[in-house]
Amino acid sequence: MSCVDPSLAARLHQRANAARWHLSVAEFAAALERSAAKIGAVDGSSLERALDGLHLDDLALACACERGDDAAWEHFVREHRPLLYRAGTAIAGEYGRELADSLYAELFGLRERDGARQSLFRYFHGRSSLGTWLRSVLAQRHIDAIRSHQRFDPLPDEEDPSPLVADTAGPDAEARRQAALVHDALGGALVRLPARDRLRLAWYYREGMTLAQIGRLCQEHEATVSRHLTRTRKALRADVEAQLQRAGLGAGEIDECLAAAAVDPGDADLSSLLPVEDVRKNTVDIRSKVEERS
Amino acid sequence: MSSTDPRDRALEAMLGKRGRSRPAAADCLDAETLAAYTEGGLSDSQRAEAEGHMAGCARCQMVMAAIVKSAGDVERAPVSVPGRSWWPLDLRWLMPLAGAAAAALLWMVVPAAGPERQSARLEDRASPDRSKRLQSPATVAGSAEPSPLVVAPAPSMSEVPRAVEEKAAKPESASPLAARERGQLERQLAEQAERKNLAVRRAEADQLAKKEERAAPVAGVTPATPPTLQESIVVAEANRPPAAAPAPAPSPQAFGTTAETRRSSPAAGAQTDLRSLDPAVRWRLAEPGIVERSRNEGATWERLDTGVRTLLRAGHCPSASTCWVVGDAGVVLLTTDAQKWRQVTPPSPGDLVAVDAADAEAAVVRAANGRSFRTTDGGTRWTSVP
Secondary structure, three states: OOOOOHHHHHHHHHHOOHHHHOOOHHHHHHHHHHHHHHHOOOOHHHHHHHHHOOOHHHHHHHHHHHHOOHHHHHHHHHHOHHHHHHHHHHHHHHHHHHHHHHHHHHHHOOEEEOOEEEOHHHHOOOOOOHHHHHHHHHHHHHHHHHHHHHHOOOOOHHHOOOHHHHOOOOHHHHHHHHHHHHHHHHHHHHHOOOHHHHHHHHHHHHOOOOHHHHHHHHOOOHHHHHHHHHHHHHHHHHHHHHHHHHOOOOHHHHHHHHHHHHHOOOOOOHHHHOOOOOHHHHOOOHHHHHHHHO | OOOOOHHHHHHHHHHHOOOOOOOOOOOOOOHHHHHHHHOOOOOHHHHHHHHHHHOOOHHHHHHHHHHHHHHHHHHHOOOOOOOOOOOOOOHHHHHHHHHHHHHHHHHHHOOOOOHHHHHHHHHHHHOOOHHHHOOOOOOOOOOOOOOOOOOOOOOOOOHHHHHHHHHHHOHHHHOHHHHHHHHHHHHHHHHHHHHHOOHHHHHHHHHHHHHHHHHOOOOOOOOOOOOOHHHHHHHHHHOOOOOOOOOOOOOOHHHHOOOOEEEOOHHHOOOEEEEEOOOOOEEEEOOOOEEEEEOOOOOEEEEEEOOOOOOEEEEEEOOOOOEEEEEHHHOEEEEOOOOOOEEEOOOOOOOEEEEEEOOOOOEEEEEOOOOEEEEOOOOOOOEEEO
């Protein structure tokens, strides 16, 4: 059953100038319905508002390209393909061209299913501009390639000795124990932060993004981002110190623990501390850990 | 933002540590959601939901960082689109290329110059006020790439050799970039000389080469080299019709003959020149399945019927009688006598867009999906090129 009113579809079809790609109103209405389903808009007013907010011209172009319309492809090749290759180079450097080639082939639809050409354009619903979507797909593929490669990297040699043996005695074992305490305390502090604060921390400290870049994403001024980061870092430190104090550590021992953690941060990956599934449930009981290890 | 306090530094060190990669979560944000987040196109609730996921997902954080960091670079990155640019150079070099193309087009359209016109041109070159007459910018015809950059007017055809000379005389040309620039200009010059077959231009090229040897004998100067596979792909892609465009119907007389000679005509339609390693012989693709060869600088053309009716896209002719041609649906054709064409076992059933051949045995072809295949036995066996 069609959820997009024909008059609304006709209006949006006209607004998107979809006729220039020989796209009928019915075809465009079908694309709008897929977009509406993706957005999750169902009722009349919210649906109209949501569809009005789509990048309709790009949606029409993508639909027409998926159908194999010559004029649409010509337009895509002229206007978007150069950007695709630029983005590939910007994201993946020397490997970027190969990445863009591969994506272009999938956009063209080299794969077939049930005898029909399957174009990647079917995953575009107009919620963003076509150019940014292409960059996003390229970025995802590039990052997946990197991460996949990293997963198969051999573990470093120093991780080879068994932790049970290493933990038993010696100054190194003590430093590792202290670093682990801080690691656990930091994990506990992080899960109590709002998602946006954690995102700012991750983007700034781990991804090396600038304040301006973070500000663009968070729709904040860079000075605001800076203030938020400072505040979050203070809150994080206070929380970690409080947890370590509650565990019975004195000021000197806290300094030692933090110094040990600075030398060997361990596997303090924010994402490893903050699994996606219900992060709030993962609060670490630092006191029990201290007792357990001592 | 970095603190000098030891405790803060310790925390920062831990926050900056990237752990070993874990597989992406099944419910990772899709590319469009990430793109919409970047553009601020999500509603408040969608935004909060996306942030809730990203806060705990290293993959999405990295993807988002890659999108944002590349935003500025996308504007500045060199265009390396197949069929759009010859190699990742600055866009300004499209203009001299376009100028050269316009000049070549002009030469093909204007009737062949007689001896008196040629001598007049030579006199013109020698004239001291030549530069004044050359000041009017050449019309850029057939520019393939709509560039957002404002660039200088393209030099006219006769300015190109002069530009080469000027470039060669500059001391900074020893840098790698300048060497590449000069190599490109040299190639334009060589192409013009080949097409026009003017002894004067060839003498200029030889003179230039000698001059460059004297001026920059050190490393970093790249001599003009034969076009690579990458460049052949560029040529093939540039001539590729829009996707799904139906191939033009061949004329009835196109199929019956194996070889005939006809005069070159400006209205002959859109032919694709093939790369030929023998400068005295020119090859080109005409109608589907038809290759043409000229042994007199394009004055007359032999019509060679390959026997296939598939759209041919590119070719490379390593000698006067040997030529490889590739096209749609995995078609690979080879002739070693410029008469009979052999359909080689294809390496891939998909469309082939480029070929680079050394002789009748060794060639590399590239498919539309980006994969390349090499043969060293005339196409009997193919190996994938990584």
